[in-house]
Amino acid sequence: MKRRQFIKVAGAGLAAGAVASPAIAQSSPEVKWRLTSSFPKSLDTIYGAAEVFSKLVSEATDGKFQIQVFAAGEIVPGLQAADAVQNGTVESCHTASYYYVGKDPTFAFGTAVPFGLNSRQENAWFYHGGGQDLLNEFYKKYNIYSLPGGNTGTQMGGWFRKEVKTVADLNGLKMRIGGLAGRVLQKLGSVPQQIAGGDIYPALEKGTIDAAEWVGPFDDEKLGFNKVAPFYYYPGWWEGGAALHFFINQAKWAELPKNYQAIVTAAAGYANVDMQAKYDARNPGALRRLAQGGAQLRPFPLEVMEACNKAANELYTEIAKDNADFKKILDAYMNFRGDQYLWWRVAEANFDNFMIRATSARG
Amino acid sequence: MKRRQFIKVAGAGLAAGAVASPAIAQSSPEVKWRLTSSFPKSLDTIYGAAEVFSKLVSEATDGKFQIQVFAAGEIVPGLQAADAVQNGTVESCHTASYYYVGKDPTFAFGTAVPFGLNSRQENAWFYHGGGQDLLNEFYKKYNIYSLPGGNTGTQMGGWFRKEVKTVADLNGLKMRIGGLAGRVLQKLGSVPQQIAGGDIYPALEKGTIDAAEWVGPFDDEKLGFNKVAPFYYYPGWWEGGAALHFFINQAKWAELPKNYQAIVTAAAGYANVDMQAKYDARNPGALRRLAQGGAQLRPFPLEVMEACNKAANELYTEIAKDNADFKKILDAYMNFRGDQYLWWRVAEANFDNFMIRATSARG
Numbered sequence: 191m192k193r194r195q196f197i198k199v200a201g202a203g204l205a206a207g208a209v210a211s212p213a214i215a216q217s218s219p220e221v222k223w224r225l226t227s228s229f230p231k232s233l234d235t236i237y238g239a240a241e242v243f244s245k246l247v248s249e250a251t252d253g254k255f256q257i258q259v260f261a262a263g264e265i266v267p268g269l270q271a272a273d274a275v276q277n278g279t280v281e282s283c284h285t286a287s288y289y290y291v292g293k294d295p296t297f298a299f300g301t302a303v304p305f306g307l308n309s310r311q312e313n314a315w316f317y318h319g320g321g322q323d324l325l326n327e328f329y330k331k332y333n334i335y336s337l338p339g340g341n342t343g344t345q346m347g348g349w350f351r352k353e354v355k356t357v358a359d360l361n362g363l364k365m366r367i368g369g370l371a372g373r374v375l376q377k378l379g380s381v382p383q384q385i386a387g388g389d390i391y392p393a394l395e396k397g398t399i400d401a402a403e404w405v406g407p408f409d410d411e412k413l414g415f416n417k418v419a420p421f422y423y424y425p426g427w428w429e430g431g432a433a434l435h436f437f438i439n440q441a442k443w444a445e446l447p448k449n450y451q452a453i454v455t456a457a458a459g460y461a462n463v464d465m466q467a468k469y470d471a472r473n474p475g476a477l478r479r480l481a482q483g484g485a486q487l488r489p490f491p492l493e494v495m496e497a498c499n500k501a502a503n504e505l506y507t508e509i510a511k512d513n514a515d516f517k518k519i520l521d522a523y524m525n526f527r528g529d530q531y532l533w534w535r536v537a538e539a540n541f542d543n544f545m546i547r548a549t550s551a552r553g
Numbered sequence: 554m555k556r557r558q559f560i561k562v563a564g565a566g567l568a569a570g571a572v573a574s575p576a577i578a579q580s581s582p583e584v585k586w587r588l589t590s591s592f593p594k595s596l597d598t599i600y601g602a603a604e605v606f607s608k609l610v611s612e613a614t615d616g617k618f619q620i621q622v623f624a625a626g627e628i629v630p631g632l633q634a635a636d637a638v639q640n641g642t643v644e645s646c647h648t649a650s651y652y653y654v655g656k657d658p659t660f661a662f663g664t665a666v667p668f669g670l671n672s673r674q675e676n677a678w679f680y681h682g683g684g685q686d687l688l689n690e691f692y693k694k695y696n697i698y699s700l701p702g703g704n705t706g707t708q709m710g711g712w713f714r715k716e717v718k719t720v721a722d723l724n725g726l727k728m729r730i731g732g733l734a735g736r737v738l739q740k741l742g743s744v745p746q747q748i749a750g751g752d753i754y755p756a757l758e759k760g761t762i763d764a765a766e767w768v769g770p771f772d773d774e775k776l777g778f779n780k781v782a783p784f785y786y787y788p789g790w791w792e793g794g795a796a797l798h799f800f801i802n803q804a805k806w807a808e809l810p811k812n813y814q815a816i817v818t819a820a821a822g823y824a825n826v827d828m829q830a831k832y833d834a835r836n837p838g839a840l841r842r843l844a845q846g847g848a849q850l851r852p853f854p855l856e857v858m859e860a861c862n863k864a865a866n867e868l869y870t871e872i873a874k875d876n877a878d879f880k881k882i883l884d885a886y887m888n889f890r891g892d893q894y895l896w897w898r899v900a901e902a903n904f905d906n907f908m909i910r911a912t913s914a915r916g
Binding site: 217218246249250251252305308309310311313314315316317318319343344345346347406407424425426427430448449451452453455456457458459460461462463464466467468470471472473474475477478487489492495496499527528529530531532533534535536537538539540541542543544545546548549550 | 580581609612613614615668671672673674676677678679680681682706707708709710769770787788789790793810811812814815816818819820821822823824825826827829830831833834835836837838840841850852855858859862890891892893894895896897898899900901902903904905906907908909911912913
């Protein structure tokens with residue numbers, strides 16, 4: 191009797207003092223991570239994906255697993271997010287893998303390659319086409335474990351001061367565009383430029399550059415490019431779907447209890463579908479406002495698309511010659527791509543195309 | 554000193570006895586739910602979404618929150634899953650909301666309506682277009698709280714014994730098709746039939762019916778329809794994206810601790826993107842095998858699509874006249890649909906259509 195009473199009292203004391211038992215502590219430890227986003231808070235849709243992820247993880251663990259989100263520049267610049275994860279400065283980041291093509295062009299497959307997969311097809315490749323495993327095998331070299339964490343959908347081709355009517359119009363074109371897309375355009379005589387978001391507007395205004403790509407209507411609207419470069423081209427053939435990822439330091443990932451790994455996996459999946467949904471819900475209104483504000487929508491001419499596609503294929507062949515990682519993932523990716531569009535041309539595209547026709551006739 | 558030692562010893566004793574403190578017990582109780590799927594295990598992609606969901610919830614809670622998944626018929630027939638949730642026979646189900654249009658046609662908006670949204674647009678509507686809130690307000694009448702939980706993408710139009718060349722060919726057509734799509738076809742003289750999956754093959758073989766719709770290549774392949782009805786039509790205009798939902802009994806949802814609600818929300822989001830990815834990854838191979846097995850792919854003629862679209866709009870007007878819930882959601886849905894296709898015709902469709910063209914030229 192005396193002993194039972196002793197335990198009861200002690201138990202109450204423990205609860206008040208919030209001392210967990212070892213068994214419980216093992217599966218629900220207090221964990222604090224930092225996550226650096228590659229994006230500013232002003233890009234609230236893309237930056238917001240990290241917040242959606244962090245909030246779900248916190249709620250799922252009753253606040254025991256806290257992932258504090260930092261905007262680009264608060265800890266490290268946006269383009270150094272992967273480095274910060276690799277060297278353990280932060281446990282995790284939310285970023286676009288293709289920002290790191292300077293380290294290795296293989297990083298591009300995590301986000302988008304010119305004339306690649308669309309958003310849904312990327313998810314199909316990541317989750318059920320072996321893509322995420324291939325990427326993680328590659329990221330391992332950088333101490334990174336990754337999970338898909340959002341998509342923008344097909345981006346716009348960007349803002350041009352003059353119309354692009356023929357392939358020859360690309361020759362000498364100074365365009366703010368990076369990564370593999372810049373290298374593709376270089377083959378056609380363009381001069382790709384690396385310019386930070388905030389500097390694009392004055393560069394377009396002064397004519398220091400002729401064109402600039404950013405994201406899509408919802409994000410582009412905030413920067414007001416329609417006032418200085420009225421021709422708004424589509425599609426952004428270099429990102430048929432631009433996937434974002436959560437990068438996690440491998441050692442930190444391995445340290446997590448299994449239940450926290452499951453929570454992180456589920457929350458990343460939710461953030462993935464949620465971010466695409468947010469862009470899809472917000473882009474139409476922004477597009478309409480941009481058009482009312484003077485943006486003139488233009489599709490890239492077919493001959494331009496074809497020339498760029500040809501140049502992209504040449505670039506892939508060149509890179510693959512000297513880069514075994516790139517070649518391995520390229521082969522798997524292109525094989526998957528072929529299958530995807532074989533299927534897409536049947537039900538998906540026919541439905542979409544009919545609906546576009548039917549709804550535009552209505553107004 | 555003595556007091557600290559006392560607590561330490563008692564703490565060890567508690568750990569060995571696995572007695573949790575009240576605060577911890579409150580947030581991680583042992584919970585056991587049953588989930589009835591509306592689908593048989595043989596439809597492993599769609600049925601699998603419930604398993605993916607259940608497994609993540611279990612892993613995220615160290616097995617404390619167990620959701621046992623039952624195939625259609627094990628507890629209740631597939632088409633009574635919502636009733637079982639409503640009356641508390643089970644805590645949850647994984648189902649297609651449009652199975653319940655017999656109770657109220659408003660249920661259709663949870664899955665698909667003819668000439669509605671595609672898969673991504675449905676997610677945009679659910680998560681960021683106010684759709685899920687509207688649906689949950691409606692489902693409340695049935696004691697149901699719901700979360701999006703998967704999508705098939707655009708389905709195929711089904712298997713036909715004879716070609717459909719004109720609208721007149723729909724007249725008298727006996728087709729296995731249900732819900733609002735059946736009512737649309739009825740307006741054009743077709744005779745919709747309700748036939749369980751296993752009975753479709755013999756009905757097509759004997760000519761008791763002229764046509765049957767099922768899902769898409771990956772699921773259709775298992776039933777071998779290509780042997781008895783060679784014309785494989787597309788697109789399934791009645792389900793541009795067929796969304797699945799997890800239905801949860803409202804009282805059971807309210808009883809869950811907040812952290813379990815967060816885990817369920819995240820796991821459902823993961824299952825949502827994962828199921829679409831699985832279908833997208835598996836459909837192309839199945840389509841190729843079906844074509845090799847004699848399936849003859851046919852797009853519905855434009856005049857047939859247009860006549861069906863017109864009939865669908867008439868049907869919506871008729872239903873909305875007497876059904877305030879239907880009208881309220883229809884208006885919101887159609888407004889959202891208009892915006893979506895306005896945007897879709899720009900970057901998304903142009904990219905997809907170019908890629909279809911470019912990859913089919915390659916082989």
